[in-house]
Amino acid sequence: MKAASSLALGLFVVGCTDPVVPDDTMPMSGPMARVRVAHLSPDAPAVDFCISADGSGEWAGPVMGANGGPLGLSYTQVTKYLDVGATKYNVRLVAPASSDCSSGLVPDFTNLPALPEGVTATIAATGNLMHGGAAQFTLRAYIDDPTIVAGKARLRFIHASPGTPNVDVGVGGGVLFTPVFNGIGYGTDSYITSDPMTNLEISARATGTTADVLAIKPATLAADSSATAFAIGEIGNAAAPLKVLLCKDSGPPHMLFTECNVVGGAPERSHVRVAHLSPDAPAVDVCLARSGSDMWQGPLLGKLGAMSGLAYSKITKYIELPVTAYDARIVLAGAMDCNSPPVPDTVGIALAPGLVATVAAIGILDNTGLAAHDPGFRLKVFADDNSVSAGKAKLRFIHASPATPAVDVGLGSGTSFTNIFNDVAFANVATNQPMNDRGYIETGSFTSPVSARVADTTSDALTVHVSLSTGSIATAFAIGGKTGSHVNPLRVLLCSDNAPALGLLTQCTAL
Secondary structure, three states: OHHHHHHHHHHEEOOOOOOOOOOOOOOOOOOEEEEEEEEOOOOOOOEEEEEEEOOOOOOEOOHHHHOOOOOOEOOOOEEOOEEEEOOOEEEEEEOOOOOOOOOOOOOOEOOOOOOOOOOEEEEEEEOEOOOOHHHEOEEEEEEEOOOOOOOOEEEEEEEOOOOOOOEEEEEOOHHHOEEEEEEEOOOOEEEEEEOOEEEEEEEEEEOOOOOEEEEEEEEEEOOOEEEEEEEEOEOOOOOOEOEEEEEEOOOOOEOOEOOEEEEOEOOOEEEEEEEEOOOOOOOEEEEEEEOOOOOOEOOHHHHOOOOOOEOOOOEEOOEEEEOOEEEEEEEEOOOOOOOOOOOOOEEEEEOOOOOEEEEEEEOEOOOOHHHHHOOEOEEEEEEOOOOOOOOOEEEEEEEOOOOOOOEEEEEOOHHHOEEEEEEEOOOOEOOOOOOOOOOEEEEOOEEEEEEEEEOOOOOOOEEEEEEEOOOOEEEEEEEOOOOOOOOOOOEEEEEEOOOOOEOOEOEEEEO
């Protein structure tokens, strides 16, 4: 088979000590290209591969075995770049450790494009071998761009996850998601050039949705580097779940392979809402930054389309935020950026995985005159409950009325008053039994007067009628009441915490 061995030498100069098939009759010359092969099919076994110049009828290989890789190429592995002659090739997949190219595992691939002189390319095995449907097993060719931009990082995204819809990929997540790649369909790719990234989060979501399905954390892209992120695996496939195969295109190879790592997982998110409970503050918006970074994102409500911001007594719906520690900055509604805060920032708000919380703006802005002793404006975080026992309901009381002393809150009024939430001070929830550590009492459904009175007194300061249905979770906020002001007097704001949102707002009623 002199023709076959000569063809092998002419096509592959792999940078090893020995050529694929030693032969001294074929010179190492002519137009060349560079190619690597990626195994991205989640249900295909390990393979080796042979190549043939289109129309020649002669096969060279198996390439992996001939270069010291008897185990072939397994799922998530990518070969290093190989030098090849610039021409059109057919590819035959064979079993690892095959002694020749005579027994293909699947029909040969004869529809790959010709490789022009000087091109760099990735040939990827994608799709499903056993149940491909619209994502049938095939080889796809991607033209690589090896350009390194001084001081910059280059990242390419290739969508190779069968069954996954078009995706957007960006920095951050949840409401802080900033798209980088938009609408990338299965089998397609896109490049970006950016500033270096350090310790960030990269998230992916179905195009047109706001829920992240995959996150890489921490993500770092160094200056003067190039990388490819392959979306691989399948949603709902326990053996090959949706992941990212991140490959260092510009780095040195590891033996026969490009250095790649399988990264990413289910996003870690907190669910947070913002409450405006400061009786003398105007409508506001909020900006967030990773603690200590001074890289502000927002104003968030404006970003969500609410340019009028958040007015007094309004509470946003819960929004998703990546898990980290944040600095929060209040800005006036309608602000176009985060540069002019009217009050000092609140720093070091730590959000844990799965946390559900209310971040409340409480206290007063102007504490001159009669309000000199009222508590000043600040943000306070209250951890919330988001589950309730079958047949039960939950109720919590939060004291957010700056001019009101500690109160007792209970069912009934006057002589029929039964104290439930005992001695609750401003900016606090009740901690007495049977409250849980977040201030909730779990009870049956009820309809009853609810009264508040100064702690340890017998005179009702406020009575409202509350109806709580089975399965509901509610928070009653005492709001208003700045000393010396008749604007925004003491009231109760009753919010249905687990009811569907009304646009961007939690369902709340001022009683």
